[in-house]
Amino acid sequence: MLSYKKHRYYINMPMLLRVIGYLLVIESLFMLIPCIIALIYGEDSFLDFLICAGISGACGGGMMMLKPKTKEMGKREAILLTGMTWVILSLFGMLPFLSVGTHLSVSDAFFETMSGFTTTGASVLNTLIGIPKSILAWRCVVQWVGGLGIILFTLAVVPMLNYSGGMQLFNAEVTGITHDKLRPRVSYTAKGLWGVYILLTILLIVFLSFSKMSFFDAFCHGLSTISTGGFSTSDMSIAQWNSIYLKIVMCVFMFLGGVNFSLLFNLLTGKGGNPFKNTAFKCYVVIILVCYIGFVINILIEGLAENWEYLTIDPLFQTISILSSTGITEPNFHDWGSISIALLLVMIVMGSCAGSTSGGAKVDRFVVLFKFLKTEFYKMMHPSTVTTVTINGKGTSGSVVQKTLAFLFLYVMVICIGGLAMSLMGLPLSDSFFCALSAISNTGLGTEVTGLSENYALIPDAAKWLLSLIMLIGRLEIFTILLLFTPTFWKR
Amino acid sequence: MKIVIAGAGEVGTHLAKMLSNEDQDIILLDNDQARLDVIDSNYNLMTWNGSTSSFSSLRDVGVSNADLYIAVTPYETRNITSCAIAKRLGAKKTVARIDNSEFLNPDNGAILKDVGADFLIYPENIAAQEIAVALYHNWARYWGELHNGGLLLIGVKLHGDSPLLDCKLRDLPVKTHDFHVAAIKRNNETIIPNGNDEIRRDDIVYFITTPPFIQEVREICGKKKRIIKKALIVGGSRIAQRFAKLYNEEFHIKIIDNDRENCENMATILPNCEIVYGDALDIEVLRENNIYQYDAFLALTDSSETNILSCLTAKEFGVPKTIADVENLQFLSQAENLNIGTTINKKLFASSHIFKILLDADESNSKFLALADAEVAEIYVKHNAKITKSPVKDLKLPFGMTLAALVRENEIQLINGNTHIQECDFVVVFCLSGTIHKIEKWFN
Numbered sequence: 001m002l003s004y005k006k007h008r009y010y011i012n013m014p015m016l017l018r019v020i021g022y023l024l025v026i027e028s029l030f031m032l033i034p035c036i037i038a039l040i041y042g043e044d045s046f047l048d049f050l051i052c053a054g055i056s057g058a059c060g061g062g063m064m065m066l067k068p069k070t071k072e073m074g075k076r077e078a079i080l081l082t083g084m085t086w087v088i089l090s091l092f093g094m095l096p097f098l099s100v101g102t103h104l105s106v107s108d109a110f111f112e113t114m115s116g117f118t119t120t121g122a123s124v125l126n127t128l129i130g131i132p133k134s135i136l137a138w139r140c141v142v143q144w145v146g147g148l149g150i151i152l153f154t155l156a157v158v159p160m161l162n163y164s165g166g167m168q169l170f171n172a173e174v175t176g177i178t179h180d181k182l183r184p185r186v187s188y189t190a191k192g193l194w195g196v197y198i199l200l201t202i203l204l205i206v207f208l209s210f211s212k213m214s215f216f217d218a219f220c221h222g223l224s225t226i227s228t229g230g231f232s233t234s235d236m237s238i239a240q241w242n243s244i245y246l247k248i249v250m251c252v253f254m255f256l257g258g259v260n261f262s263l264l265f266n267l268l269t270g271k272g273g274n275p276f277k278n279t280a281f282k283c284y285v286v287i288i289l290v291c292y293i294g295f296v297i298n299i300l301i302e303g304l305a306e307n308w309e310y311l312t313i314d315p316l317f318q319t320i321s322i323l324s325s326t327g328i329t330e331p332n333f334h335d336w337g338s339i340s341i342a343l344l345l346v347m348i349v350m351g352s353c354a355g356s357t358s359g360g361a362k363v364d365r366f367v368v369l370f371k372f373l374k375t376e377f378y379k380m381m382h383p384s385t386v387t388t389v390t391i392n393g394k395g396t397s398g399s400v401v402q403k404t405l406a407f408l409f410l411y412v413m414v415i416c417i418g419g420l421a422m423s424l425m426g427l428p429l430s431d432s433f434f435c436a437l438s439a440i441s442n443t444g445l446g447t448e449v450t451g452l453s454e455n456y457a458l459i460p461d462a463a464k465w466l467l468s469l470i471m472l473i474g475r476l477e478i479f480t481i482l483l484l485f486t487p488t489f490w491k492r
Numbered sequence: 493m494k495i496v497i498a499g500a501g502e503v504g505t506h507l508a509k510m511l512s513n514e515d516q517d518i519i520l521l522d523n524d525q526a527r528l529d530v531i532d533s534n535y536n537l538m539t540w541n542g543s544t545s546s547f548s549s550l551r552d553v554g555v556s557n558a559d560l561y562i563a564v565t566p567y568e569t570r571n572i573t574s575c576a577i578a579k580r581l582g583a584k585k586t587v588a589r590i591d592n593s594e595f596l597n598p599d600n601g602a603i604l605k606d607v608g609a610d611f612l613i614y615p616e617n618i619a620a621q622e623i624a625v626a627l628y629h630n631w632a633r634y635w636g637e638l639h640n641g642g643l644l645l646i647g648v649k650l651h652g653d654s655p656l657l658d659c660k661l662r663d664l665p666v667k668t669h670d671f672h673v674a675a676i677k678r679n680n681e682t683i684i685p686n687g688n689d690e691i692r693r694d695d696i697v698y699f700i701t702t703p704p705f706i707q708e709v710r711e712i713c714g715k716k717k718r719i720i721k722k723a724l725i726v727g728g729s730r731i732a733q734r735f736a737k738l739y740n741e742e743f744h745i746k747i748i749d750n751d752r753e754n755c756e757n758m759a760t761i762l763p764n765c766e767i768v769y770g771d772a773l774d775i776e777v778l779r780e781n782n783i784y785q786y787d788a789f790l791a792l793t794d795s796s797e798t799n800i801l802s803c804l805t806a807k808e809f810g811v812p813k814t815i816a817d818v819e820n821l822q823f824l825s826q827a828e829n830l831n832i833g834t835t836i837n838k839k840l841f842a843s844s845h846i847f848k849i850l851l852d853a854d855e856s857n858s859k860f861l862a863l864a865d866a867e868v869a870e871i872y873v874k875h876n877a878k879i880t881k882s883p884v885k886d887l888k889l890p891f892g893m894t895l896a897a898l899v900r901e902n903e904i905q906l907i908n909g910n911t912h913i914q915e916c917d918f919v920v921v922f923c924l925s926g927t928i929h930k931i932e933k934w935f936n
Contacts, residue, residue: 167536184494184517184538394541397525 014068016081020088021063022158023150027089028057033141034096037216038134045100045134052095059092071160076489078168083484085151086472090114096138107461114468116142117150118475119357121230121327121444124457124464128235133216139231140223146475147227147357148197148261149173156190172480176354177364177400177407180262193261196268197357201226204253211246225250228257228358230326230444237328244309247317250328258284258324258352279391280353280364284323287363291319291347298339304332322347325359327444348441349411359442359474361411365404367391372401410478414440418470425463435459439467440474493517493850496558496583498544498574499565500527502819503589503615506839507562507846512537519553544574547581556582560850564589564613564842572609579608587611587846591730593737611849615842620735622841623815626834627723627743627788630813631715633696633834638870642904643897643920645674645868646709647698650691654714662687671701671709672906674894674922675866680825682866684892684924696828700896700920702904718812720787722746726772726802727793728754731817731838733762735790740764743788746781748772772802778809788813796820796827803832866924868896871935873917879934885909893923893931 031053038046073081090113097109104112108124115122116139128136145153151173155161161169166186171179182192205222209215217233224231234240238250256264263278276282295315305311314330321328322344333340351360368389375387388395418436423429435456438445456464473481483489493516497504500522508531512518518537521544522528528539542549544565555561561583563571568591575586588609594600595612604612629635634647650657656664661673676683677696683689691697699709710717721744725732728749736745736758746766749755755769770777772793783789789806791799796818803814814833818824827835873879879887884895884907895907899918905911913919923931 167534171533181532181538184512184519184536185515186536188517 012077014066017063018066021060024056024060028053034134034138037137041133043132045132048100056092078172082172107464111464111468117146118442118471119143119147119227119229120442120471122456126457136233140220143227143229144223152190156194175477192265196261196265207249211243212241225253226257228324228326230328247313251317251320254320254324254326258356258358260353260355262355283367284353284363292316294343302337324352325443348443368404422463425460439470442474493559495560498563503839503842504564507843558583561586576608585610590614613845615838616730616734618841619731619838620738623735624739627720644701647696648713649696656691660690670705671699672896674698674700674896722786723788724786725790728758729792732792736762736765783809791816796823800827869921871919873915874936877935879913883910883912896920896922
């Protein structure tokens with residue numbers, strides 16, 4: 001007898017694990033990329049990567065075999081799934097770091113992988129010299145996958161998720177206050193966004209390979225730049241190549257990485273019209289210009305301008321790199337002085353447009369809040385005026401403002417609690433707060449700015465786990481992860 | 493297929509949800525953002541805030557490459573305007589919800605077609621016709637006709653006096669195989685049975701049969717035939733008025749309504765019917781109106797709760813047939829468990845009607861939405877389909893489906909284990925909702 005009954009699971013675990021199985025298989029396929037690279041460069045890490053891919057693939061395949069009684073997934077499952085996916089994928093993604101070349105400890109490897117997936121770009125590796133090329137490539141692949149989000153990728157390729165449950169996943173992973181759909185079905189939306197992403201990546205790799213970079217370097221930088229992650233293949237990052245052409249290309253693509261991908265999709269398909277009608281985009285451009293001018297003034301005051309590059313491309317590169325949360329710093333940034341640091345802090349918090357690959361609290365939210373403040377001040381003078389916050393020429397409901405306020409409050413809370421916790425772990429106070437801020441904004445500018453050390457290798461293991469958590473909280477825009485820690489979520 | 497639905501009212505929302513579960517590209521257009529927000533975040537479809545009769549918003553949703561445009565706002569003129577615009581902008585087919593029987597007249601329909609409204613649906617009219625069907629076949633809970641009445645789907649609630657009770661389907665006390673038990677509904681649960689399942693008391697059993705054997709089905713269910721002459725209607729809603737308008741000659745109709753203005757209005761447009769002003773939830777009012785004498789009680793107010801409760805009251809007064817309009821889908825299966833006879837739902841009628849329009853394009857498969865959680869589909873057998881390989885009993889078909897009947901060269905026959913399905917047959921399949929994709933691969 002087969003009967004149709006609404007199986008009311010508290011949480012539909014089998015289905016959840018099955019979807020994660022799919023994701024793991026996809027991850028194992030991505031692991032084949034460094035595998036091929038190892039093969040090309042004749043590195044013996046080839047086998048290790050194959051084993052790692054095998055392990056992930058086998059676990060994923062096993063989980064895919066699960067036969068859930070019902071495919072139904074509600075909000076609860078979607079949120080739990082998103083959180084679990086990122087953690088589980090990081091757990092499997094760290095396997096290469098444990099086995100190949102680097103031999104990191106578990107804490108280090110997890111931190112490195114999470115930093116990759118969340119496109120933070122903070123590293124525990126002391127030096128990249130002597131690290132196998134396959135590992136360098138894996139770091140960048142991880143960032144590329146994490147940039148737009150692996151769940152979004154899965155939504156595009158696995159038809160199983162193309163139903164209302166998939167919609168919840170989309171909402172939980174894609175950044176922004178509200179989510180634009182490009183097409184009615186979530187899989188088409190996901191395909192559209194990934195299409196833009198892949199197109200930009202290919203273009204960037206082509207442009208980069210015209211520079212002094214080798215193709216391998218161009219490939220890795222291509223992946224990590226468009227995802228606004230910032231992992232490099234060289235200790236000196238892009239200063240290694242010291243090319244103006246390179247910086248200009250990077251600037252353009254970091255900038256694009258910080259633009260809302262729906263907007264890019266519409267522009268590419270010719271439906272966009274004038275992008276400056278998009279409020280967030282307009283503000284993004286204005287903020288870049290203002291910060292650029294700020295940096296230039298700062299450089300002039302400090303008297304650092306040795307030639308024209310110091311006033312043109314360097315500050316612009318720095319601005320876009322930080323605002324888009326890529327987090328590559330100019331080699332002489334330490335000398336720029338305290339005004340630059342202050343500006344930097346503001347930019348880290350600000351981030352760029354929602355729906356992009358970048359981190360931060362997103363320009364969109366600040367736009368909403370500033371407009372809201374403007375109406376509030378106006379209302380103090382004219383109490384009976386009825387106002388709304390208009391975004392992209394349309395009025396928004398009050399709940400958007402409320403959500404934004406709640407978001408920023410949580411943002412500050414996470415930084416404060418994270419910073420305090422880390423200072424208890426023995427880090428200097430300013431460094432702990434800066435690390436927390438950098439982690440939640442997925443910028444990955446680290447301790448070198450405040451002068452503690454070159455990278456994150458020195459900080460205690462507990463702090464690495466904490467930072468990993470904060471990076472994840474930041475990437476999934478706070479609510480998704482924090483909701484898992486609330487009693488309401490688990491209450492039957 | 494790209495479908496634009498204008499109007500996120502009850503019908504529009506229901507259609508949008510249903511069609512998005514059927515893997516169609518749905519865009520729902522309405523100008524109430526709050527209503528759209530709820531749907532947008534929970535369903536796999538796109539919503540768009542805009543007026544349904546605005547050129548710019550219709551262009552924005554890309555009506556020019558839409559395969560179907562459905563206008564289902566509560567206002568018929570707005571729907572027709574909106575269809576006219578959509579058609580001119582390039583929508584392939586348009587459907588307008590109307591509210592006026594004049595439009596259904598074929599001559600007048602041609603004018604509307606010129607304007608741009610290809611198909612018209614009139615949910616109240618469909619509901620009124622369904623009520624009449626339920627009154628004619630009053631021993632059945634559900635009466636569905638497929639293939640122009642050549643094949644019948646009859647749902648019957650079995651009470652104590654049926655010989656079918658408590659026996660397994662494989663040894664039913666019948667000699668012939670003139671009907672199939674396609675589904676059993678027991679406590680909110682729909683069962684697609686096999687030979688080992690039993691029929692229990694108070695189950696709703698769905699039979700598939702052909703017209704000559706209706707009598708036999710009725711007898712084994714232990715039901716008596718009753719001709720309904722007098723119908724008491726509670727609530728002067730649009731469905732009630734439409735029903736009274738269409739069938740005031742077949743039935744003696746009395747309508748009770750608690751709105752004086754509406755009563756006066758009905759008295760002028762329905763001269764053959766008795767109109768009473770009063771509250772139907774008041775038992776005294778029912779007594780005064782001799783509820784004992786009526787064969788049928790139709791609860792058609794706008795409130796589902798009132799309808800369900802007043803049907804229960806009418807049953808206590810001994811009215812043999814009660815029909816309740818239950819618009820709230822959550823109540824529908826609860827209402828079916830109660831002893832209130834037939835339930836009707838305007839939304840389901842309208843959406844199944846639109847579904848048929850939709851599937852006209854795709855001839856190989858048509859679907860009828862009979863129940864809340866099961867579907868009857870008519871599937872065309874394609875060349876070299878898996879299902880033609882051997883007789884049905886050797887096929888190892890999946891659970892959860894019944895092959896009910898097939899139509900071969902316009903002749904209808906029921907399927908049994910020895911039937912060998914051939915190419916170009918139309919097969920009527922009964923299955924649980926959402927499993928149709930699994931079944932379709934047997935036919936391709």
